[in-house]
Amino acid sequence: MDIHQTVSQMTLEEKAGLLSGLDFWHTKPVERLGVQSCMVSDGPHGLRKQDEKDDHLGVNDSIRAVCFPAGCATAASFDRDLLRTLGEAIGDACQHERLSVVLGPAVNIKRSPLCGRNFEYYSEDPYLAAEAAVGFIQGVQSRNVGTSVKHFAGNNQEHRRMSSNSVIDERTLREIYLPAFEAAVQRAKAWTVMCSYNRVNGVYASENRWLLTDLLRKEWGFDGYVMSDWGAVDDRVDGVAAGLDLEMPSSAGENDKLIVKAVREGRLSEELVDRSCERILTVNQRYLAHSAPETPWDKAAQHTLARGLAAECMVLLKNERGVLPINMGQKIAVIGKFAKQPRYQGGGSSHINTTQVTGAWELLGEWPNATYADGYDMETGGVDERLLAEAEAAARGADVAVVFVGLPDLYESEGYDRTHLRMPENQEKLVARVAAANPNTVVVLHNGAPLEMPWLGLVPAVLEAYLGGQAVGAATVDVLCGATNPCGRLPESFPLHLEDNPSYPWYGGEKDTVEYREGILVGYRWYDQKKMPVLFPFGHGLSYTTFRYGNLRLSAAEIQDTDELTVSVDVTNAGLVAGKEVVQLYVADRESTVLRPVRELKEFAKVFLTPGETKTVRFTLCKRAFAYWNITLHDWHVETGVFAIQIGRSSRDIVLEEEVRVLSTTALPEHVTLNSIFMDLMSDPPSAAILQPLMDKSSLNGDQDDAQGGQAAVEAISPEMQAAMFGYMPLRALLSFAGGKITYEDLSTAVEQLNRIRSVNPPR
Numbered sequence: 055m056d057i058h059q060t061v062s063q064m065t066l067e068e069k070a071g072l073l074s075g076l077d078f079w080h081t082k083p084v085e086r087l088g089v090q091s092c093m094v095s096d097g098p099h100g101l102r103k104q105d106e107k108d109d110h111l112g113v114n115d116s117i118r119a120v121c122f123p124a125g126c127a128t129a130a131s132f133d134r135d136l137l138r139t140l141g142e143a144i145g146d147a148c149q150h151e152r153l154s155v156v157l158g159p160a161v162n163i164k165r166s167p168l169c170g171r172n173f174e175y176y177s178e179d180p181y182l183a184a185e186a187a188v189g190f191i192q193g194v195q196s197r198n199v200g201t202s203v204k205h206f207a208g209n210n211q212e213h214r215r216m217s218s219n220s221v222i223d224e225r226t227l228r229e230i231y232l233p234a235f236e237a238a239v240q241r242a243k244a245w246t247v248m249c250s251y252n253r254v255n256g257v258y259a260s261e262n263r264w265l266l267t268d269l270l271r272k273e274w275g276f277d278g279y280v281m282s283d284w285g286a287v288d289d290r291v292d293g294v295a296a297g298l299d300l301e302m303p304s305s306a307g308e309n310d311k312l313i314v315k316a317v318r319e320g321r322l323s324e325e326l327v328d329r330s331c332e333r334i335l336t337v338n339q340r341y342l343a344h345s346a347p348e349t350p351w352d353k354a355a356q357h358t359l360a361r362g363l364a365a366e367c368m369v370l371l372k373n374e375r376g377v378l379p380i381n382m383g384q385k386i387a388v389i390g391k392f393a394k395q396p397r398y399q400g401g402g403s404s405h406i407n408t409t410q411v412t413g414a415w416e417l418l419g420e421w422p423n424a425t426y427a428d429g430y431d432m433e434t435g436g437v438d439e440r441l442l443a444e445a446e447a448a449a450r451g452a453d454v455a456v457v458f459v460g461l462p463d464l465y466e467s468e469g470y471d472r473t474h475l476r477m478p479e480n481q482e483k484l485v486a487r488v489a490a491a492n493p494n495t496v497v498v499l500h501n502g503a504p505l506e507m508p509w510l511g512l513v514p515a516v517l518e519a520y521l522g523g524q525a526v527g528a529a530t531v532d533v534l535c536g537a538t539n540p541c542g543r544l545p546e547s548f549p550l551h552l553e554d555n556p557s558y559p560w561y562g563g564e565k566d567t568v569e570y571r572e573g574i575l576v577g578y579r580w581y582d583q584k585k586m587p588v589l590f591p592f593g594h595g596l597s598y599t600t601f602r603y604g605n606l607r608l609s610a611a612e613i614q615d616t617d618e619l620t621v622s623v624d625v626t627n628a629g630l631v632a633g634k635e636v637v638q639l640y641v642a643d644r645e646s647t648v649l650r651p652v653r654e655l656k657e658f659a660k661v662f663l664t665p666g667e668t669k670t671v672r673f674t675l676c677k678r679a680f681a682y683w684n685i686t687l688h689d690w691h692v693e694t695g696v697f698a699i700q701i702g703r704s705s706r707d708i709v710l711e712e713e714v715r716v717l718s719t720t721a722l723p724e725h726v727t728l729n730s731i732f733m734d735l736m737s738d739p740p741s742a743a744i745l746q747p748l749m750d751k752s753s754l755n756g757d758q759d760d761a762q763g764g765q766a767a768v769e770a771i772s773p774e775m776q777a778a779m780f781g782y783m784p785l786r787a788l789l790s791f792a793g794g795k796i797t798y799e800d801l802s803t804a805v806e807q808l809n810r811i812r813s814v815n816p817p818r
């Protein structure tokens with residue numbers, strides 16, 4: 055189909071119509087021109103393909119599909135290949151079900167552990183979120199199905215999500231909240247983007263020209279279509295002008311009429327309407343040209359895949375005295391309703407009508423010496439003494455007690471936020487009582503976001519299973535018994551207390567205004583800056599084996615910021631079982647004139663090692679790994695200076711470190727005036743050479759020729775003090791301290807000279 059030609063044959067009404075959905079899930083057809091309708095569907099960790107009924111939050115109407123681990127879990131894999139494999143499976147299912155686009159991945163940053171949708175999101179770290187998004191998108195799109203990276207942008211809470219205004223400064227947006235979208239568009243070439251409900255710096259995302267056109271298309275080169283989140287359109291005409299192509303689901307024709315009217319009245323260019331039509335048709339055509347409904351969707355095979363993926367996402371948080379792994383020969387008390395009915399997905403638009411669900415007890419129940427107790431009532435949440443006593447009795451007679459606890463469905467969902475980080479009281483009590491009855495108590499957690507764990511000191515082992523999808527029970531058993539060696543790492547910090555979280559005072563906002571006052575210090579960036587203890591740090595996760603690091607090498611001791619730096623490090627499996635290690639590379643800026651986090655994740659790799667095996671892991675770092683967003687340049691900038699390249703087991707467990715000096719190739723624009731201060735000029739030797747003679751003529755001690763007074767003054771202000779005080783002085787102040795030996799003319803000459811030499815040879 056010649057899309058340009060087709061659009062030129064459409065009436066204005068047909069074109070305006072094409073810019074909103076036919077119903078909740080389809081784009082409109084234009085039958086007389088052979089334009090076909092295409093279907094989109096949630097996602098992203100399985101299909102929520104609904105029938106034609108307009109119930110977008112209902113789950114009963116959607117087809118049976120395989121529920122894979124949610125974003126919180128897949129990010130914990132720190133495994134790009136795993137995300138790609140997941141994407142491929144979703145892509146196959148989409149092809150089978152004739153879906154042109156799956157609505158995901160959801161890549162918003164976990165600003166606070168309270169956000170109700172954190173279970174869908176990847177990380178508090180922009181680099182990890184970006185890498186996860188790229189893997190997933192590449193996987194789906196390799197099947198010739200589109201993705202819709204969402205929710206663009208600044209959608210980091212559910213509270214008042216359709217009206218709130220995220221007030222985020224430029225640097226914070228660029229460094230924290232945008233990189234995952236940027237990578238999704240630039241590296242993974244996402245076919246579509248879904249704009250968020252909220253406003254960003256005062257303008258609804260659905261009509262934010264800066265976001266949808268200047269940034270997305272002009273700067274990042276996005277060539278797909280932007281759709282609105284469901285019901286996110288405020289002013290449709292402004293939206294078209296700003297770059298919002300498709301309104302979803304639709305306004306039953308109301309907004310289409312407004313588009314037609316605005317074009318007729320000359321308030322909206324018809325060309326913009328045409329362009330939006332062309333973008334939608336281009337993406338649809340991309341799918342239609344290779345639509346392959348004959349693609350098999352083997353749900354049983356995908357269930358097995360879901361099991362394998364879930365096991366690789368789990369994070370072993372604690373394992374003292376080698377309590378884990380357990381084995382079939384042991385007497386095991388399995389405690390907690392979640393062992394039979396695991397919590398494996400969150401609520402809202404990503405909720406999947408699963409093909410089957412495996413609870414851990416289905417497998418553990420087959421073990422010769424296993425017993426089971428409910429432990430708590432999931433419905434009431436109330437403490438039930440009888441259930442606790444039963445659980446204690448079961449635990450007391452066992453070699454190991456495995457307690458399945460976490461957050462009930464109601465605690466975490468799209469549409470609202472949590473208000474605290476605790477588990478229900480009856481579950482916390484259960485852990486304490488079982489731990490008192492059996493020293494070998496293992497806690498398995500089902501939750502989509504961090505918890506406070508006042509009971510942590512009572513138990514030797516904790517396995518974070520997150521929301522692991524429909525095969526989570528089997529996957530948990532695989533990890534508990536060591537069939538899979540745990541290899542997940544936390545994609546987020548677990549704070550000791552909710553109040554420790556940097557966004558805590560401002561999260562949720564005042565009415566609709568949500569100020570991101572913690573700026574770039576999100577998650578571990580804040581905890582590290584404040585040297586605060588945390589429950590578990592970002593990147594933490596244990597294994598049943600141990601890994602040794604050595605031989606960290608950098609390709610150069612000094613580079614320019616336009617060069618690449620190659621980093622290599624040897625990793626050895628020093629234990630007795632095979633396992634996967636997540637090698638984490640952090641960059642720490644050692645000298646800086648702007649606020650930089652203590653360290654930031656800039657690379658990672660997951661490596662499989664058999665016992666005794668050593669592998670060399672190589673990373674390549676380029677400018678972005680050292681850069682911060684400069685608000686004068688409106689660009690990435692590297693300051694000349696020393697950077698540490700740190701290899702860590704987590705953000706708090708750095709095992710090796712080497713330094714590299716990076717030379718900036720970009721000078722910051724600056725203009726010396728009489729108000730420039732000495733400190734900013736004296737560090738540059740040519741500038742110092744101009745200023746020194748003037749400084750020699752002045753003294754902060756008054757008249758040096760007065761012998762008596764002079765001595766007293768030197769005692770009051772020593773030469774060292776004087777040097778330090780000069781630092782903060784503006785050039786003009788020399789007039790006050792040179793006893794008439796310096797004139798305005800001298801100063802203007804100096805300023806002129808400074809501007810001349812600093813523009814020819816700018817300090818970097």
Ligand code: BGC
Nearest residue numbers: 096110157204205283284403
């Ligand atoms: C959610 C989106 C979802 C859409 C369609 C909205 O409420 O925010 O993530 O894709 O509904 O179900």
